[in-house]
Amino acid sequence: MQDYDSSWGDHGMTMKTVFKRTNGLTDTPTHYCPGCTHGVIHRLVGEVLEEMDILEDTIGVASVGCSVLSYEYFNCDMTQAAHGRAPAVATGVKRVLPDRFVFTYQGDGDLASIGISEVIHAAARGEKITVIFVNNAIYGMTGGQMAPTTLIGQKTATTPFGRDESIQGLPIKVCEMLATLDGTAYIERVSAHDVPHIQKAKRAIRKAFEAQKNRLGFSLVEILSTCPTNWGLDPFESLEWVKDNMIPAYPLGVYKNIEGGK
Amino acid sequence: MQDYDSSWGDHGMTMKTVFKRTNGLTDTPTHYCPGCTHGVIHRLVGEVLEEMDILEDTIGVASVGCSVLSYEYFNCDMTQAAHGRAPAVATGVKRVLPDRFVFTYQGDGDLASIGISEVIHAAARGEKITVIFVNNAIYGMTGGQMAPTTLIGQKTATTPFGRDESIQGLPIKVCEMLATLDGTAYIERVSAHDVPHIQKAKRAIRKAFEAQKNRLGFSLVEILSTCPTNWGLDPFESLEWVKDNMIPAYPLGVYKNIEGGK
Amino acid sequence: MEKRVVFNESICKSCGLCVQVCPTNVIFLADYLNGKGYRPAAVTDQDNCISCAKCAQICPDTVISVYRPVKVLQTV
Amino acid sequence: MEKRVVFNESICKSCGLCVQVCPTNVIFLADYLNGKGYRPAAVTDQDNCISCAKCAQICPDTVISVYRPVKVLQTV
Amino acid sequence: MGKVLMKGNEVIAEAAVQAGCKYFFGYPITPQSELVAYMARRLPEVGGLFLQAESEIAAINMVYGAAGTGVRVMTSSSSPGFSLKQEGISYLVGAELPAVVVNVVRGGPGLGNIQPAQSDYFQVTKGGGHGDYNIPVLAPASLQEIVELTSEAFDIADRYRTPVILMGDGMLGQMMEPVEFGDLTQAELPEKNWATTGTRGDGAPKIITSLELNAEALEQRNHKLQQKFARIKENEVRYETYKIDDADYIMAAFGTVARITINAINKARQKGVKVGLIRPISLWPFPEKPFIETRDRVQGYISIEMSAGQMVEDVRLIVNGHAPVDFFGRTGGVVPTQEEIYCKIMTVAGGITV
Amino acid sequence: MGKVLMKGNEVIAEAAVQAGCKYFFGYPITPQSELVAYMARRLPEVGGLFLQAESEIAAINMVYGAAGTGVRVMTSSSSPGFSLKQEGISYLVGAELPAVVVNVVRGGPGLGNIQPAQSDYFQVTKGGGHGDYNIPVLAPASLQEIVELTSEAFDIADRYRTPVILMGDGMLGQMMEPVEFGDLTQAELPEKNWATTGTRGDGAPKIITSLELNAEALEQRNHKLQQKFARIKENEVRYETYKIDDADYIMAAFGTVARITINAINKARQKGVKVGLIRPISLWPFPEKPFIETRDRVQGYISIEMSAGQMVEDVRLIVNGHAPVDFFGRTGGVVPTQEEIYCKIMTVAGGITV
């Protein structure tokens, strides 16, 4: 389709905006390390909320992790939850305000380690909330300790010799596990390691919020993300590491999508 | 094979023992309500420990529930864990004593509600312990409140109008969920509602302890059990209720069995 | 002759499950109370017990022991 | 003519991801530091920018805005 | 609505409902399970919501979420479950969210038992959680008093944006007494313009948090909190005295123990021994006035508790050496009888060894 | 082994290893994460086991399980994570299991921040958990002292079958100082014949539990516990004094704050103001002797804390009105400077308003 410019100009050319910062985020610059894809994921969530025009009807729940300050970045009402308890806090909010949109933004330590109980029970109850689950295979904020999602062999502050299956066991695949629960409506795992996948990730987030809008049940999007600082890689190497190591361990795809009927 | 009697008798007949109380249990009478199948499950565990001749090498972990006093009934070293934390306590024991047998005995409230995190992480770590999971679809000890395993429509003290999917969500199927974890070695769901199933349950418990013996990983046996007192049924009706209502909701069978290789 | 099925009356809780599963219906609940205030299960008609041990298998309180008469090879 | 790609220098963290993804390699890191002590990304060769917005998509800090020149239908 | 015979646990629940509490998140534990069960039946009737949480931790965090939306919300538990709520309670204080948390105390430590106790006094009054904070704690002695204090608990919570603890014991929770639910006079309360309910119609995004990475800024917050605590100490002290005017010795006891003590006091007075009672109703703020007014007059105090001696520390702090402070307590779920309290009184005050 | 320069958190870990602690179950939290990381590297070297638990709750319960087998075991956390351990700690006390629990305190309440604080004093000394109990709490002021107190913590734990808390703050955990690990003299300790390790070879089954449904029986247990606490009060009080003999005013401060206070004291003495310091090393049992010995002699005390005023209550309890007790504190992670402590001293003791 041809581009029509709304403005009346007498020159032959004018500039059309291809990409500009979403109003779904505040103007506060983030504290994230250079190249950390937390920032990308923030932008995607902000864009979805803006495009669905639900910013004013949304209450977000920040968790404890590098994203704890996300309450300063998302341009909607926010509340900050204790480590791992965001889904319980979100439940409290949503049960009082069933017609509002409620989402949590949680890291893999927060959600898969200390908080696995809260997310499982929220999912089993079919809480109509959306969980943005940022899996970077490590505890970022506390300085790079093992997460339940840390890969076998991966060196972290608490697995200095690499994660050893015989001691620390095997990584927990959250999407696969939650998909077994009947209360879940939409579950997808995506990645933020390159532009095409980033766009795919945004569509997944959109679908999750749509599921909430249609009161289908619990929705979660797991986004494979980077932690250059604690991985000891530069930002670009980190994206490569996601592609080469994380995706094979955490297959991307839709794990649950009940759309309408179950 | 023909029966030889060890004793020298001059009469033509003598009595051979077909069934006698296992030494796997102490002589202390249980506090369980009349007809409660906790007692049956105790006996099965005691018999397996005795038959495997590992009573002296076993440390059992009692949980918080009607079975809290099981530490007085099992004829081996026992420790009592906080509500839901038995798998963590068992982990502490097993990691110090890797060559001993460690089992937990937990109800559905203890394991599936407050304790879901501990059992999932123990399973994910592949802790070489055996979990005896007694699912009676209710909180027995505290007077019959809803458990995560309570059936849809089931009336309990906290679901006086029957469990409603739209409010309390759907039951959690523990075996199905845990089977998705790579650390698990043996997972089976059985029932204690009649003699054939009771014998089957015993074989399952045996297999679970064998898995621990062979260091294959985490093993769990879920046993569908009764709570006549809080179901408001007599003991026999309760057995029927397990058959007619619980088994359809919780299909019996082996959900994981890696025997040797995975 | 000796008993085929023996009940440890004092710890019986009168749940009646053994009564239900007994294929020969020889088990009944006594008309008196034990120390715990329960009417204990009992068998008088020992001869009609077939020593199948179903009762013992279902008993939640390990009240029951079961025996079977067997021939003894004459020795000496 | 106006810029196709605009960088909000002050919040750039010099992660270099935009540099990596730019298909026309017009982005580079400046040789000075911004207020945060980072060398901000920049484009001088605006003409060779194709307004694909890859840089903006990958930028974790929403530093970048992208525009495309379009013909205007003559009105009046 | 005339007098009804109810269990203490049920009275707490009904009183909360009448105080406008429409949301309850809880987890069963003896001896308070009747409260949870009552809410499950009752809240749907008033268009409210009862949700059984998967744990005490989930419950207190659901309360955190609901409180953030500005509604009145309650959770309840007993000793071990209450311990699990400590982090969540500290968060409620830090984020300044109003809520009512009930602790029907049982015997401890550890799993202990389910019999009545008061041995969580320190936990509720000194801050069982981390950081500098205090929480108003109300301790009713009768079922009728539960009715009043429960609604006051919600008012205090809303007035000061703070969690409030309602502390009872297994006996109070399990016993039945006639109670009457008068219609409440709605208190003057500040508008909850801080609640996160979505920004539609009310401007800029709001944030509920207890995080403040900058030390100076966090200290400022703590100053604000401490000033709030000072205001509460100023305005929310509650206590009752019994026959202290002519008393040579004064007992200190709260909750059910105070009632048993009164029986013992009357028995002692029949023997001519002049004793009275100070019954703290607010355990924090602790009633200092009646002690200060009497400490230079009386011959001594006896703190009587279902614990190994906890409130007695607060009594000593305020008596501050002006008079001897003695203690009598039973633990592990044993309820002191009026006979033994009488004996204690007679030994200390009557100079008699019974 | 000569002097080495290490971080406080690492010193705690190494000292534990040298004290024979081969098992550590913990969960990361700033500002104590270095301790966890150090154990992860170090324990395999000594044939021990480090396991990162899924949560603080799992960690304390793993400790419960391991302690029950009779080995020396440790866990550590910081304020919010420590709050989550309260139920588990109460269970350890109830079941009488020895273990060492570290709390590297940070600013609160709630999520607060990660800067140094002492505002968990009440939580660790008054029983943050449910039921009647006390736990020995040791508060080192220097990295060298960490070495001594860590091994003593394990000895006390084993001697009395009790959890012991090692309390530091973010500053102590993060700072580096030279330390020397002398070889320990193994203390005389009772045999752990109560451990559950399987009955093979040692007779009847053993049981580890904190449950006692019968109230009278639970009270008996509590009596036993209280007697144990009395023995600990008798034998395990630790403190240090600095220039109190001729002091007109005495400061009370523990941990790092005590060091800063000493600088301030010396500054004040240069101005001719006679002040000294009592530094409680065991926060429970609280050192009463030095206060009793001085309370009728000095003109007053000042409790100096990184809190809104917690230890000051214990000082008041023991001074018991014999002398005024003043307080100075900073909160939220702000560390008091020697300058401001000096000013406080001069205003109170020097009669000067600086």
Next chain:
Amino acid sequence: MLEEILIAGFGGQGVMSMGQLIAYAGMLEGKGVSWLPSYGPEQRGGTANCAVVVSDDPVGSPLVTNPSTAIVLNNPSFEKFEHRVRPGGLLIINSSLVTKVSERSDIEIIEITATDIAADLGNARVANMILLGAFIERTKVVTSDSIIESLKKVLSKEKYHLIEVNKQAINKGASLVDLSGIRQS
């Protein structure tokens, strides 16, 4: 008037409801009342008991250690409470189940074969009501009318048909008081 009552027996013998009925009746008569149950696992199978206080003034302590009246429905309860009855107090015994005999001469004792009599009435479960009837007849703490009134309040509609047999049981119990059953001392 200050009546402190202890009622004890096996769980399922209806000792709790006996106590509640007395308390409820007392409330209807405008008296101060309290009801305090024993609770916890021991209820299951084991013995349960409750303490009821009825008084002209508001109730002080709901705790009863030395009852003015004890009603015991089984041997364990007899053993536990017989000696606790205060001198001059009243002990009511369901002698159908209690085989022990009291040696005390300082209290009044009423023995009733309640379970058997209840069986004769065609409903063994109303044994407790027979004892209750005897109790109020002897002590006049509350009237049987108030008890019946309370019964209506406590019972759910579906159970109203039971009121009649309960009424009979109460009257039966009352009628027994000044008869043989009693060992006056």
Next chain:
Amino acid sequence: MLEEILIAGFGGQGVMSMGQLIAYAGMLEGKGVSWLPSYGPEQRGGTANCAVVVSDDPVGSPLVTNPSTAIVLNNPSFEKFEHRVRPGGLLIINSSLVTKVSERSDIEIIEITATDIAADLGNARVANMILLGAFIERTKVVTSDSIIESLKKVLSKEKYHLIEVNKQAINKGASLVDLSGIRQS
């Protein structure tokens, strides 16, 4: 001798290791030392700092509010600490990055374009060592030999090759002290 040093700059400029080297060297010389870092999120990207105390006696407070010497490597650090240096104290500035100029006349100030000089030495990352060299040359708190010694202790074997360039940087820094760079007051 009691030297209280504050070192501040961007994370990654090596301010923490500068402090550790001074503390380590002090320890080797048998002095009392302590090292206290700022910690927490602000490290990331933002500015980090550490306080080092070197003393003839055991160290009292490890906390430094008014340093005898402050070494600042960027503008934010300059703004934060310049005014905190105690009168008569020393302020060392990496003037390659610090554009601000101090107005204070009551302290000694050493300005060194450390980043540029480091670049000349072929390794921009040793700017901190140049400043360190200047500091010890000027204050003699510890000897450069002890610093080199410590360097060996701190660096892992793989990094030993870096010792040489660090040594150069330290000497270079030392050599600059009594030259132009200084604004004596």
